[in-house]
Amino acid sequence: xxxxxxxxxxxxxxxxxxxxxxxxxxxxxxxxxxxxxxxxxxxxxxxxxxxxxxxxxxxxxxxxxxxxxxxxxxxxxxxxxxxxxxxxxxxxxxxxxxxxxxxxxxxxxxxxxxxxxxxxxxxxxxxxxxxxxxxxx
Numbered sequence: 001x002x003x004x005x006x007x008x009x010x011x012x013x014x015x016x017x018x019x020x021x022x023x024x025x026x027x028x029x030x031x032x033x034x035x036x037x038x039x040x041x042x043x044x045x046x047x048x049x050x051x052x053x054x055x056x057x058x059x060x061x062x063x064x065x066x067x068x069x070x071x072x073x074x075x076x077x078x079x080x081x082x083x084x085x086x087x088x089x090x091x092x093x094x095x096x097x098x099x100x101x102x103x104x105x106x107x108x109x110x111x112x113x114x115x116x117x118x119x120x121x122x123x124x125x126x127x128x129x130x131x132x133x134x135x136x137x
Contacts, residue, residue, distance in 0.1 A: 088120050
């Protein structure tokens with residue numbers, strides 16, 4: 001049983017590694033979604049502990065830990081969002097919204113959903129149908 005669980009985890013890691021290294025829009029999309037979820041998750045406790053630090057005077061260490069972690073990963077998020085925007089040719093206004101979403105708790109989840117469903121998935125579907133049409137000829 002332990003070997004099958006270990007093999008299952010290894011297979012998941014191999015799949016994630018492949019997806020992280022993919023080129024094109026689908027790889028950029030995966031990296032953006034991953035970073036949006038990480039940054040969006042980290043900013044929520046950061047705001048909670050910042051409020052506790054201001055009003056109750058507690059949580060200074062937590063604010064420092066979550067603040068530094070969110071700060072560094074926000075830079076990676078910006079790179080991932082910029083790479084997706086370049087590959088998917090997303091409008092500049094949406095790029096600015098994507099960049100700013102990492103600074104507001106909960107907004108990264110909404111913007112990520114909107115960008116994926118409204119901007120990137122139609123592009124991927126069009127590329128897929130064009131690929132099928134050219135391979136059929």
